Amino acid sequence: xxxxxxxxxxxxxxxxxxxxxxxxxxxxxxxxxxxxxxxxxxxxxxxxxxxxxxxxxxxxxxxxxxxxxxxxxxxxxxxxxxxxxxxxxxxxxxxxxxxxxxxxxxxxxxxxxxxxxxxxxxxxxxxxxxxxxxxxxxxxxxxxxxxxxxxxxx
Amino acid sequence: xxxxxxxxxxxxxxxxxxxxxxxxxxxxxxxxxxxxxxxxxxxxxxxxxxxxxxxxxxxxxxxxxxxxxxxxxxxxxxxxxxxxxxxxxxxxxxxxxxxxxxxxxxxxxxxxxxxxxxxxxxxxxxxxxxxxxxxxxxxxxxxxxxxxxxxxxxxxxxxxxxxxxxxxxxxxxxxxxxxxxxxxxxxxxxxxxxxxxxxxxxxxxxxxxxxxxxxxxxxxxxxxxxxxxxxxxxxxxxxxxxxxxxxxxxxxxxxxxxxxxxxx
Numbered sequence: 001x002x003x004x005x006x007x008x009x010x011x012x013x014x015x016x017x018x019x020x021x022x023x024x025x026x027x028x029x030x031x032x033x034x035x036x037x038x039x040x041x042x043x044x045x046x047x048x049x050x051x052x053x054x055x056x057x058x059x060x061x062x063x064x065x066x067x068x069x070x071x072x073x074x075x076x077x078x079x080x081x082x083x084x085x086x087x088x089x090x091x092x093x094x095x096x097x098x099x100x101x102x103x104x105x106x107x108x109x110x111x112x113x114x115x116x117x118x119x120x121x122x123x124x125x126x127x128x129x130x131x132x133x134x135x136x137x138x139x140x141x142x143x144x145x146x147x148x149x150x151x152x153x154x
Numbered sequence: 155x156x157x158x159x160x161x162x163x164x165x166x167x168x169x170x171x172x173x174x175x176x177x178x179x180x181x182x183x184x185x186x187x188x189x190x191x192x193x194x195x196x197x198x199x200x201x202x203x204x205x206x207x208x209x210x211x212x213x214x215x216x217x218x219x220x221x222x223x224x225x226x227x228x229x230x231x232x233x234x235x236x237x238x239x240x241x242x243x244x245x246x247x248x249x250x251x252x253x254x255x256x257x258x259x260x261x262x263x264x265x266x267x268x269x270x271x272x273x274x275x276x277x278x279x280x281x282x283x284x285x286x287x288x289x290x291x292x293x294x295x296x297x298x299x300x301x302x303x304x305x306x307x308x309x310x311x312x313x314x315x316x317x318x319x320x321x322x323x324x325x326x327x328x329x330x331x332x333x334x335x336x337x338x339x340x341x342x343x344x345x346x347x348x349x350x351x352x353x354x355x356x357x358x359x360x361x362x363x364x365x366x367x368x369x370x371x372x373x374x375x376x377x378x379x380x381x382x383x384x385x386x387x388x389x390x391x392x393x394x395x396x397x398x399x400x401x402x403x404x405x406x407x408x409x410x411x412x413x414x415x416x417x418x
Contacts, residue, residue: 002160018157019157019158019159019160019202020155020156020157020158020192022189041193042190042193043186043190043256043257044334044335046254046256049256052259055230055259056255056256056259057256057259057260058256058257058260061185061186061189061190061260062185062189062260063160063185063189063202065160065162065204066182066185066204066206068162108255108256111255112255127255129254129255129336130253130254130255130256130257131254
């Protein structure tokens with residue numbers, strides 16, 4: 001089996017994997033980072049979103065081998081002693097109900113705010129086109145991201 | 155997904171020889187279609203040749219009157235590129251409307267056109283601008299590139315390296331998107347340039363096609379009114395749970411008028 005090496009949440013990891021191993025399987029099964037969820041497994045729902053070299057991607061539609069040499073950030077890599085501002089805002093504004101989509105939502109939002117520090121409501125809603133939430137109707141998710149944007153650019 | 159051997163060549167020459175040396179190899183670009191297809195076991199290549207390490211396939215440049223986009227350039231890179239926006243804003247807009255942000259971070263122009271999905275956006279842009287597809291073996295004018303449903307003029311073992319676009323005076327794109335996938339139920343790309351007017355439709359038929367009658371009408375009068383009465387026949391158009399062939403034929407006219415109206 002070929003070997004893959006990547007930096008996950010700041011820590012270098014190396015493992016032998018079958019080439020067909022998806023990035024999300026590598027994270028969840030090899031590294032036990034189960035915060036990244038598998039929802040649809042068809043790159044539509046966004047529960048599996050992680051950052052690869054600073055860009056949000058669907059880790060169910062990427063091979064672990066394709067991340068060789070890359071830096072990967074998962075939901076577990078955000079909090080640093082205290083919650084990341086986006087996580088804190090989701091909590092404060094009740095941007096979740098069941099929580100299944102939340103890791104992907106948060107990672108998408110973190111990517112958005114790294115590229116667009118003050119997105120409009122419409123820009124936030126369009127950015128979330130690849131993240132499905134079946135509980136909330138998105139309203140509080142959008143509010144949470146707006147609030148995080150304010151806090152982070154303050 | 156069935157297993158396979160994975161290769162990540164560092165040059166085009168290495169990629170070509172890996173492709174030749176394997177049983178049933180497939181090239182892996184962004185993987186946004188191929189990996190999903192492999193999960194469903196509709197594709198089971200013996201080898202995947204990942205082109206992401208081939209530097210010569212990346213990048214965007216303006217060369218004289220042409221815009222050149224490397225095959226492994228992602229949709230997100232095209233959408234945000236100042237060079238593309240300055241050359242043809244409609245092309246940047248089209249790239250920014252493919253799928254969702256995560257798909258745009260991985261999917262590539264070369265992968266999209268080599269796959270030739272009937273509902274993909276890029277085929278409309280290439281056909282609507284009169285682009286040239288450059289491969290490791292030759293140059294293919296777009297009018298003979300898209301040959302059918304998921305079919306192109308690419309030969310076995312041929313690798314798309316870049317796409318070259320001539321500069322239009324103005325161009326516009328309008329898409330009626332499937333609200334779930336953002337694929338085009340119908341998308342129409344129009345342009346006016348040195349080669350005349352081009353009107354290209356994606357999503358409606360088995361592969362992207364031009365509408366000669368609209369092109370002639372717009373050549374005389376580049377305005378939505380000039381094509382208001384021109385319809386395309388619905389026979390042979392796609393019909394599925396999302397839209398009937400008749401509805402798609404109707405949408406071609408609506409999207410064409412919107413594309414002309416938005417052209418800049």
